[in-house]
Amino acid sequence: MFNNAGLYAGKERKASAENIELTFMLSVLVPYILTTELSPLLEKAADSRVINTSSYMHHFAKVKDLDFGFETNYNPGLAYNNSKLYTIWMTRYLAREFFLRGSSITINAYHPGLISTNLGNDSSDEKTKKSLFGRLMKSFPKNLDEGIETGYYLTLSEEVTGLTGYYFDEKKVKSVSEKGYTLEKAQNLITYCNNKIELFQNKSTIS
8 A cells, every 4th residue: 555645835834624734634644644554454464555655754753742733833844754753753653563463564754756746736825835845846956757656666566575664765774764753752743643533533523
């Protein structure tokens, strides 16, 4: 299963009706929901793999106060960078959980490279679309096909069979930023995700 979605939002914080910041929702919460909800089906296969798209930008994250949803001091760049770090935290946490319960599922994250995309255009903020970030996204050297190569490798290659909880770049395991990472903080992230899911479920039930 390939979880590949992202957003670089505008200067104003955007959130769902459940107050879930949109960058976090697309990069972390949705992949978490899909992976956990579909895990019973994935476990029926002999070699089930989950691949989460992260980014080298996770090295520039700042997670001092664990404000996962940027409910205070919102910054679009940090929201993006932090979401990619949290993607790795979530990946490592679920890899551990799957292993402890004897699951056949492996889960890894990867950096697709500097890809020319319209990521900044997903913003409703015209200044963001025309910003240096938006222009840079269109000038990066890789196209989409080249950027997905490591993802295909993780999906299909026998070389990574059984490997789980890792971060890949250019088809190789790479070190990740350990900024503030502890199992307890990863559990805090998962608790935050579960609380947001519960809010959504309760709202759906009431409706």
